[in-house]
Amino acid sequence: MTLRAGVAGQPISHSLSPLLHGLWIEAAGLDAVYEPFGPPDADGFAALVAEGRAGRLRGLNVTAPFKEQALALADTVSATARACGSANLLVFEEGRLSADSTDGHGLMLALSEQAPALDVRDAPVVVLGAGGAARAAVVALQAAGARVAVLNRTRARAETLSAELGCAVAEPDAVRDAVLIVNALSVRPEIDVDTLRDDAVLMDMTYKPLLTPFLAAGRARGLTTVDGLAMLIGQARPSFEALFGLAPPPVDVRSAALTRLGETT
Known part of the structure; x- marks a missing residue:
């Protein structure tokens, strides 16, 4: 059958x-x-x-x-x-x-494939957003040992997620120290990539377009980027x-x- x-x-x-x-x-x-x-x-x-x-x-x-x-x-x-x-x-x-x-599994596989030098253990990571995609990212990255903070335009939603998952609530300037920034929003985040670390990795969870404006700005700065298609295949x-x-x-x-x-x- x-x-x-x-x-x-x-x-x-x-x-x-x-x-x-x-x-x-x-x-x-x-x-x-x-x-x-x-x-x-x-x-x-x-x-x-x-x-x-x-x-x-x-x-x-x-x-x-x-x-x-x-x-x-x-x-x-x-x-x-x-x-x-x-x-x-x-x-x-x-x-x-x-x-x-399996979304978190897909995220970690995508990082291992497209940013193999990245080590998130005990490192600062910022997740942008506070919806379902952000939750999956937080859970996976915490399991990998990262110090995760959530940055969301509506702070109350970030605080709710923080209370439930035990992550931090990020201030806007937290992205400057992050080794990884994961965009779990459906829109382009308002981040100046010129303020980020030289070794920062940018990931976007969407794959249409594959090279989102967020990732394009990161590439132009010379940063490592990870696309949403790698995560889709990974999950x-x-x-x-x-x-x-x-x-x-x-x-x-x-x-x-x-x-x-x-x-x-």
């Missing part, structure tokens, strides 16, 4: 996950499919989860706006997903649903293994993703 899995979000047409997983499925010779699902609302997502509980889906990756609902619907939740307050991976097993978050790897029971085959999925995005670098 063909194994069915997929990604659920709204909107979903832009998702690169079916491309990545489809290439891995083909290379592994699996009798499986990975489909995009676009439930219109929370009820639609709950109905999709019910399909999984009934044995018609092996699992789902989950993107906005259903990550928090995915966590709430699960029977078992990983410590990472609980700390993040959301889940991007659901696996169905005999009617039961387990939830996990997809443990998802594939959880869904299909084997590690992703050695396929150059990044090149295929760049082609789909119309990017050349």
